[in-house]
Amino acid sequence: MAKIKLRFTLALVxxxxxxxxxxxxxxxxxxxxxxxxxxxxxxxxxARQYISQVEYDIKYGRQLDNFYDMQTTLKNVQTCSSYMEGAYIVATDAKLFYQSGLNPQQLNLSIPREAEYSAGKLYTMTEDAGHYYLTELINNGGGIVVGYLIMCIDKNAVNNTLASYDKQNMVQTLMIALELLGIALFIIRRIRPDTQKPIALKLLLVLFITVTLAAALDSGLVLTSFYSVVNDAAHQAADKMAQSLQSQVDTIIAKGVSADRIYDLNGWLARNISELKIVTSLTLDRNNKITAAVSQGYINSFFNRFLWRISMLLSACVCSGSAAYWLTAVYYRRKDAGKILKLEKENSIDA
Structure with a gap:
């Protein structure tokens, strides 16, 4: 009995x-x-606010491959994030026009396929072992793409920011695992054999209840906090995006153009809404202030994806545990039936 308990303990761990x-x-x-x-x-x-100025100049005659003071523009782009290690302007044939930051020879500055922007995306993202690459279109004002802005983001910097979440999650997972393991070991130690149910079935039941309960507790405790994190982060990001758009409007107004005379301002806001999955509306009030309404669907999409993954994990635990318990029960029933048959044969021979 001690041997089988040891095996199940190792399997449990x-x-x-x-x-x-x-x-x-x-x-x-x-x-x-x-x-x-x-x-x-x-x-x-x-970054779009700086590229919009470039597009405006191209619309009125300037050439992307001979653009005055582009280095200043790229350095301004780099100030958009402390994670950014480089900003680059490339042509539609992937020829590098301008650069700021890391040596482009060390990077994968590939341009996106046209189909990737078919849905009106604000950017496309690719990555390699050390960097993320965010790519935006540069148009000539007539809807024709003349180049791309590629921003190089340090992957380690992004991961380091998430380290506190990862550590918190790891501590919670470890504490739940250790607590339930201790309870399970206590129960295993007190299990005694009887004639009604084989000890292996009892141990198997304890094993899979413990594993499933641990996964359920770990996931359940984080559900509420996960929704809160996503909700808070989405609202903060939407506010920052509204501020970024506000700065573009303020720049135009500072030049002496009143907001009601800015051509197709509502259309411009509508185009930004189509590119920003996080907001459902952008409005300009009487004081020329832009406010953003966060999309509940955007928040729910991440929460539902998280919930689906948890459900798959718990389903896997329940299904595998049920299957293992059923197979083990069948094995012992057949084993008992074999013993009974053997005894009947022995008795018939004696008779």
Whole structure:
């Protein structure tokens, strides 16, 4: 009996480690997705104000491949985020026109396919081992793409910002795993064999209840906090995006143009709404202040994705535990039936 308990204890530790690691990965991945999406959207929108000025100059005759003081523009783009290590202007044939920051020979400055912008995206994102690359279009004013702005984001800097969330999640997961492991070991120690149910079935039941309960507790405790984190981050990002758009309007007004005379201001705000998944509306009040309404659907999309991943993990625990318990029960029933048959044969021979 001691031997079988030891085996189940080792199996419990192994399975609990696997399931809790999976739960931790789900939590960290979900937080990372939210943070990266909001961060990249904000950076791209802030960079757009500088690219809009470039597009305005191109519309009125300047050439992208011979653009005066582009280095200043790129350095302004770099101030949009402390994570940014470089900003680059490339032509539609991927020829590098201007650069600021890291040596482009060390980077993968690939241009996106035209289809990637078909949905009116503000930016596209690619990545390699060390960097994220955010790419924005540069138009000539007539809807024709003449080049791209590529922003190089340090992946380690983004991950370091998320380190506090990861540490908090890891501590919570570890505490739950250790507490339930202690309870399970106490129960296993007190299990005694009887004639009604094999000890292996009892141990198996304890094992899978412990593993499933640990995953459920770990996930359940983070559900409310996850929604709160996403909601707060979304509202903060929307406010920053509204401020970025506000600065563009203020720049025009500062030149002596009143807001009611800015051509197609509402159309400009509408185009920004189509590119920003996070907002449902952008409005300009009487004081020429832009306010953004956060999309509840955007918040729910991350929360529902997180919930779906948790559900899949718990379903896997329940299904595998049920299957293992059923197979083990079938094995012992057949084993008992074999013993009975053997005894009947022995009795018939004796008779």
């Amino acid at each position: 192994a399975l609990l480690s696997v399931v809790m690691c999976a739960s931790l990965i789900i939590k960290n991945l979900s937080i990372q997705e939210v943070y990266e999406d909001l961060t990249f959207m904000r950076i791209s929108l802030e």
